[in-house]
């Protein structure tokens with residue numbers, strides 16, 4: 001989506017100037033940061049916004065009559081509205097601030113756990129991060145509901161053709177990620193949502209990996225719950241959101257009790273506040289929430305079309321360069337069916353050894369199971385090396401990674 005503020009010219013060198021960390025050296029080499037799927041880097045605009053909050057208007061929100069508290073409250077609520085607009089939610093109170101995606105999924109899993117009964121079914125995809133598996137498993141154990149799995153193909157795409165066979169009038173919930181963190185696969189969530197709704201099931205989409213690359217429209221998707229983490233979107237850590245349709249959030253019991261989530265408290269009975277406060281007990285991550293709004297503004301300044309174009313180019317180029325290695329094994333779908341993630345191994349080598357050696361040359365790659373062990377079990381491997389790109393990365397950095405991999409491989413074979 002292009003907004004009034006979107007850059008007309010995508011100049012990666014200029015964009016890199018916004019990110020102070022990209023000038024750091026690691027082990028005596030310029031940093032090449034290719035672990036963006038774990039967390040993205042933070043532009044000066046977001047750092048300034050957070051520093052401004054602490055320097056000029058640090059105060060608790062929603063509770064003070066004093067000016068500082070009102071300034072902080074306004075900034076926090078303004079940020080909620082920016083995020084509402086970004087995801088095209090109908091109402092600002094359908095956006096709940098959370099500590100991140102993991103927290104958001106737990107709110108929904110624990111809430112639905114109270115509605116599930118023995119024999120009910122919930123469906124998860126084979127491509128999930130542990131945070132979209134374990135909370136539901138815990139709920140199934142508690143309630144006697146059954147967890148079913150939508151399997152994946154060898155190429156890292158879901159077996160959508162098997163979804164109809166899994167869905168039934170027993171299905172209560174379906175939860176799938178928009179994009180796989182380990183492989184980058186973009187899942188056909190619109191079809192999954194429609195099919196789940198046809199049998200009366202609700203759908204939670206984990207958008208943590210999609211959010212830095214794809215602007216989701218929750219009304220167009222007709223999704224029931226959508227979650228993201230700010231730190232993967234150039235924002236601060238420890239904050240994210242849960243989007244939920246108003247009537248579903250109203251039905252859902254609160255996750256935590258405490259201050260600010262109540263309407264009236266007595267020892268006999270407590271009544272809860274309305275949305276969004278029912279789910280926002282205690283002092284939230286105020287600086288984080290405000291910084292998240294600044295990160296959304298920043299991403300719109302870059303422009304999601306620009307982001308896609310540049311990242312597709314990077315992932316195509318890196319794939320071609322990696323294919324020059326004799327003993328490379330690439331996992332996951334082709335470039336046009338995934339975001340800017342490449343998962344790979346070298347025959348007979350351990351991903352951890354590769355990651356450790358290239359780190360000595362300043363390159364940050366993630367290695368291991370990526371908190372997605374079922375995917376690794378599917379491929380019968382302990383883990384992969386993962387390079388994940390952002391719009392501020394360059395082809396020159398990819399060339400540096402390739403050289404470093406050449407050196408690492410030479411040492412290990």
Ligand code: 7TS
Pocket residue numbers: 037038039099100101102103129131132177179180181182206207208209229366370371
């Ligand atoms: N869901 C997906 C798809 C993710 O990729 C992650 C984090 C989470 C949920 C959890 O997000 P959090 O902000 O609550 O921690 N993924 C990764 C990763 O791929 N490498 O490090 C963290």
